[in-house]
Amino acid sequence: MNAHLEQLAPQAVWRHFRTLCDTPRPSGHEAALVAKLEAWADGLGLAHDRDDFGNLRIRKPASPGHEAAPGVILQGHLDMVAQANADHPHDFTRDPIATHVVDGWLQAEHTTLGADNGLGVAAALAVLEDNTLTHGPLEVLFTLEEESSMGGALNLAEDWLQGDILLNLDSEDRGQVYIGCAGGADVVVDAQFPTRAVEAGEALMRLSLSGLTGGHSGIDIDKGRGNANRLLVRALRWLEACGARLVDYQGGTLRNALPREAFATLAMPEEEVAAAQQRMVRLQQEWRDELAGVDDGLQLTLEPSTADGSAALGRDASRLLVNALHAAPCGVERMSTAVPGVVETSNNLGVVSLAEGRFHLCALVRSLRDSAGADLADRFAALFELIGARTRVENAYPGWTPSPESPLLARFCDLHRQRLGIEPAVKVIHAGLECGILGAKYPGLAMISFGPLIRGAHSPDERVEIDSVDEFWGMLRALIEDLASATA
Structure with missing residues (x-):
């Protein structure tokens, strides 16, 4: 070949x-x-x-x-x-x-x-x-x-x-x-959340985001490109108002690549499905406007799921997790004053997953200043401790x-x-x-x-x-x- x-x-x-x-x-x-x-x-x-x-x-x-x-x-x-x-x-x-x-x-x-x-x-x-x-x-x-x-x-x-x-x-x-x-370090977050059965009257729906450009989480972090994990969580925040509960989630595959796709399975009241789908259509257009010129191929869909999901997070646990992800640092944190035009500190929400209540996140913090990188990693720990998650820093390099x-x-x-x-x-x-x-x-x-x-x-x-x-x-x-x- x-x-x-x-x-x-x-x-x-x-x-x-x-x-x-x-x-x-x-x-x-x-x-x-x-x-x-x-x-x-x-x-x-x-x-x-x-x-x-x-x-x-x-x-x-x-x-x-x-x-x-x-x-x-x-x-x-x-x-x-x-x-x-x-x-x-x-x-x-x-x-x-x-x-x-x-x-x-x-x-x-x-x-x-x-x-x-x-x-x-x-x-x-x-x-x-x-x-x-x-x-x-x-x-x-x-x-x-x-x-x-x-x-x-x-x-x-x-x-x-x-x-x-x-x-x-x-x-x-x-x-x-x-x-x-x-320099950089991986910030790894793990948690186990309680689940309960999908209820009668709830529909299983598949929320999908695809078509983003992606790229290198350091070199391209300041290009204004969408991060699939960051965006899908925005959609999940809105869907909370429809009574949606997370069944599973998968976004990104590498902590050093800007995630191009993310997917979530949701349990939500059947009577809310039509309104939720209409909102996702509007949200897709809003995001295309936000990301015009960098992520014109963005696709956001909410369709009936073919998964055999039998359990979802409780509403409180689902809300806490989505809120924590929504508040998590993502993207450029600070530009350098010592080296003009260069990013000093950033974070990439690279890999996020949820299955059977087990939550996992791997983010990559980068910084020209070791102290600033350590502080950003500590902010992750402080945030996710609020929802009972365990945070550790791995593979730090100068x-x-x-x-x-x-x-x-x-x-x-x-x-x-x-x-x-x-x-x-x-x-x-x-x-x-x-x-x-x-x-x-x-x-x-x-x-x-x-x-x-x-x-x-x-x-x-x-x-x-x-x-x-x-x-x-x-x-x-x-x-x-x-x-x-x-x-x-």
């Missing part, structure tokens, strides 16, 4: 990206890809090893005469976000990603593409096999489970990496270089403090001007690059992050501009060769 990728330039990068597309690799299922890469490294005679978590390192000795150059670590993550349109069945643990070209962009068929971070991984592999490249000592670090928990970086072995400079290849903007990022005077950054900017004739934009990103975690484990590392132009990451609209991959590859090679002339 995806043979057409090898017709694109640079051929070496796209050939490796084809391997990644053909090898299923959602978070937690990277083993098959790791085995392929180890076999590939063996074929080239390259040394490789893994740490206790399973992160993979491949090493290549310096070009003759450049042994004293600073060691360079190329870093990316092997896993990808697994998102597919609801009407497109796709098993990310078994099915390859089918790709096609549209107007100069590569995208997948109704699923995420995996350009995040597949193209960074592919470029690193192409560097390792490029025997025309002059370089110092090279290490390539491929981490696991970045998209689900930052697990690979958080559990990375200490005193393992040997390099002095780390090039993170997980950015998504052409003509930009990143020198800082937000931000990456910018170093604008870095000699590495200066080298990159000089090369960018020489090769492309323009000054690169130096950025701080409101997303969780692994650099913050890696920098905490290896404090002496000089780091920057750059990559090709990717749009729609973490959604089935993910796509990469093909020409930008060639530009990215050229910059990567040029920087490695430039660093080979430096002195460690």
